[in-house]
Amino acid sequence: MTRHAAGICDDGAVAGAPGGRRARRSRDELRDLLIGAGRAILEEEGLAVGAGDLTFKRVFDHVEATTGTRLTNASVIRRVWENQEDFRMDVLASIASTADASGELARTFEVLAPLVDTFDLGSPESRIRSLAELARVGGEAGIGARVGTRDWSLWIGVWVLALTTAPTGRHRRIRDALTDGLRTATDEWEQVFAGLCAHLGLRVRAPLTLRQFTVAVSAMAEGVALRQGGDPDVAVIVRPTGPDGAPQDWTLFGVCLEALAVRFLEVDPDWTHGAPVV
Amino acid sequence: MLRNGEAGRRGGPGRPDRRCRRTSVAPVWDDGRVPPSPATGRATRRSREEIRALMLAAGLALLEEQGLGVGAEDLTFKRVLDRVESTTGVRLTNASVIRRAWENQAEFQDDVLIAVALAGDTGGEMGDTAAALVPLFGAMDLSSPAGRLRGLAEVCRVGGAASLRTLVGSRSWSLWVGVWVLAVTGPPTDRGRRIRQALIDGYEISTDQWAELYRTMADYLGLRLRTPFTLRQFTVSVGALVEGCALRDGARRDTAAILRPTGPDGRMQEWTLFGVGLEALALQYLEPDPNWTGPVTTT
Numbered sequence: 001m002t003r004h005a006a007g008i009c010d011d012g013a014v015a016g017a018p019g020g021r022r023a024r025r026s027r028d029e030l031r032d033l034l035i036g037a038g039r040a041i042l043e044e045e046g047l048a049v050g051a052g053d054l055t056f057k058r059v060f061d062h063v064e065a066t067t068g069t070r071l072t073n074a075s076v077i078r079r080v081w082e083n084q085e086d087f088r089m090d091v092l093a094s095i096a097s098t099a100d101a102s103g104e105l106a107r108t109f110e111v112l113a114p115l116v117d118t119f120d121l122g123s124p125e126s127r128i129r130s131l132a133e134l135a136r137v138g139g140e141a142g143i144g145a146r147v148g149t150r151d152w153s154l155w156i157g158v159w160v161l162a163l164t165t166a167p168t169g170r171h172r173r174i175r176d177a178l179t180d181g182l183r184t185a186t187d188e189w190e191q192v193f194a195g196l197c198a199h200l201g202l203r204v205r206a207p208l209t210l211r212q213f214t215v216a217v218s219a220m221a222e223g224v225a226l227r228q229g230g231d232p233d234v235a236v237i238v239r240p241t242g243p244d245g246a247p248q249d250w251t252l253f254g255v256c257l258e259a260l261a262v263r264f265l266e267v268d269p270d271w272t273h274g275a276p277v278v
Numbered sequence: 279m280l281r282n283g284e285a286g287r288r289g290g291p292g293r294p295d296r297r298c299r300r301t302s303v304a305p306v307w308d309d310g311r312v313p314p315s316p317a318t319g320r321a322t323r324r325s326r327e328e329i330r331a332l333m334l335a336a337g338l339a340l341l342e343e344q345g346l347g348v349g350a351e352d353l354t355f356k357r358v359l360d361r362v363e364s365t366t367g368v369r370l371t372n373a374s375v376i377r378r379a380w381e382n383q384a385e386f387q388d389d390v391l392i393a394v395a396l397a398g399d400t401g402g403e404m405g406d407t408a409a410a411l412v413p414l415f416g417a418m419d420l421s422s423p424a425g426r427l428r429g430l431a432e433v434c435r436v437g438g439a440a441s442l443r444t445l446v447g448s449r450s451w452s453l454w455v456g457v458w459v460l461a462v463t464g465p466p467t468d469r470g471r472r473i474r475q476a477l478i479d480g481y482e483i484s485t486d487q488w489a490e491l492y493r494t495m496a497d498y499l500g501l502r503l504r505t506p507f508t509l510r511q512f513t514v515s516v517g518a519l520v521e522g523c524a525l526r527d528g529a530r531r532d533t534a535a536i537l538r539p540t541g542p543d544g545r546m547q548e549w550t551l552f553g554v555g556l557e558a559l560a561l562q563y564l565e566p567d568p569n570w571t572g573p574v575t576t577t
Contacts, residue, residue, distance in 0.1 A: 027379050031389070034359075035390050037361040038390035038393075041353060041361055042453055054340060059336045059337050062336040062339060063332055063333065066339070071333070075329055076333060081330075088337075090337075091341065157459050159525065160460075207536070207537060207538060208536065212536065215526060215551060216519075216554065219519060219525070219552075220518060223520070223521045223522030224518040224522075226458065226459065227517065238506065255511070255515070256518070256562070259559050260555060262562070264558070
């Protein structure tokens with residue numbers, strides 16, 4: 001058994017204990033010591049960026065199995081990427097840049113498009129009821145597009161891992177891609193909300209902005225989707241919001257979306273039903 | 279290894295150089311060239327962009343199949359043992375821990391993540407939020423439903439700012455949410471299940487504590503839950519919003535304050551986006567209790 005200069009031997013025994021006898025560090029003491037050190041390292045450096053298993057060899061095998069193309073290190077190293085780590089960062093950056101990878105916008109739009117034609121827009125009250133129905137149906141579609149899809153899981157995973165690491169060097173590329181992707185997705189959603197507001201005769205309450213509403217809705221959706229992944233209790237809420245008070249199923253996100261819409265938006269008194277939307 | 283552009287110089291177009299091994303019968307060479315096509319009889323070189331696209335698609339497919347991992351892969355025994363020695367003077371070796379404290383390094387990594395998962399609110403979000411709210415209590419006008427709703431708005435503004443600030447600046451929160459994301463979005467594995475269970479245990483405790491804080495706040499302001507909502511649904515909604523906002527703030531730290539005329543006599547006050555959203559949620563879930571008779575005082 002090796003005896004080290006420091007106060008512990010490699011079997012966990014502590015040297016120099018009173019009485020000349022070696023006190024053995026217990027299994028629990030060892031665990032506490034090392035878990036504390038491990039946490040300290042993670043708090044300083046963050047979690048690994050998550051692509052540690054993505055080796056060139058595995059990727060070459062996948063390419064060959066799926067396309068018949070056989071590649072080797074010589075095909076890519078110093079030609080396409082400096083090294084394997086450079087490749088991993090590229091993969092993660094490409095995930096980070098696609099904020100709507102799960103197709104949430106398209107899926108939500110698909111669900112909402114037939115709905116908007118059925119709305120009664122004849123009075124301010126009916127327009128607010130239509131807004132609630134949009135929140136209910138659109139909320140369900142929006143959260144469904146996230147929860148359980150691998151694309152969204154990967155994207156949010158890369159996002160969170162990028163946040164836990166220092167914004168230096170290779171990780172900055174991921175953060176930059178993430179920021180660009182978020183900006184693009186927010187722009188697209190803002191346009192959708194602008195169109196819906198114009199259709200329903202709603203406007204943003206001063207001094208709030210449509211951009212702020214869009215960011216709040218996105219943050220809410222991401223937070224709820226993350227919670228829903230680990231908290232199945234937040235599944236369905238039954239509310240008497242149907243015709244003549246009939247019960248309707250709401251998702252938690254739909255309820256929150258309605259709350260945000262009511263706070264950020266109001267009936268536009270100057271709106272004219274049937275006027276062309278510019 | 280061949281650099282970009284060297285293949286033609288060595289072997290000439292269409293004919294692989296001896297040093298450029300043909301690695302298989304598959305239709306590409308290890309310098310990226312494709313064997314002669316039947317149509318032209320000439321070899322074409324697969325471009326850097328083509329190879330990049332091919333490889334990226336394969337990398338994405340593998341991550342989609344197998345997830346991002348557990349996030350602690352860099353936490354090797356060697357690095358941790360070095361850290362222990364440099365911070366405590368205790369020198370340990372693999373023999374001290376393998377098969378004694380943990381079966382292997384992966385099991386150790388899981389235990390560290392589980393410790394992160396169980397730690398809950400070590401960033402002090404709840405304490406900071408409560409501390410920011412204490413000075414508000416004596417100044418609220420609770421004599422009318424309108425005054426109580428104004429009090430609620432101020433709680434959202436001040437408490438929301440404190441809560442978000444603590445989360446965004448907290449290393450332990452970003453670690454916790456990182457472990458959460460990897461566990462709930464990753465494919466179900468035995469390793470993931472242990473961490474996930476620890477997260478759910480910590481989450482339940484934290485959700486109960488926050489719910490208690492909101493109950494106390496609602497009782498003080500004479501508010502009750504609107505039917506059919508539950509306190510847990512409100513708590514989960516607020517937690518989801520603050521985490522979503524904190525993630526956004528982490529990605530873009532240029533989030534500007536929102537000025538609203540919510541102060542006395544319509545004076546402008548600074549709001550965070552989370553504060554505005556929190557007020558929206560509070561008004562959705564809570565309403566003045568018409569049977570309320572005043573705050574309960576403790577002696």
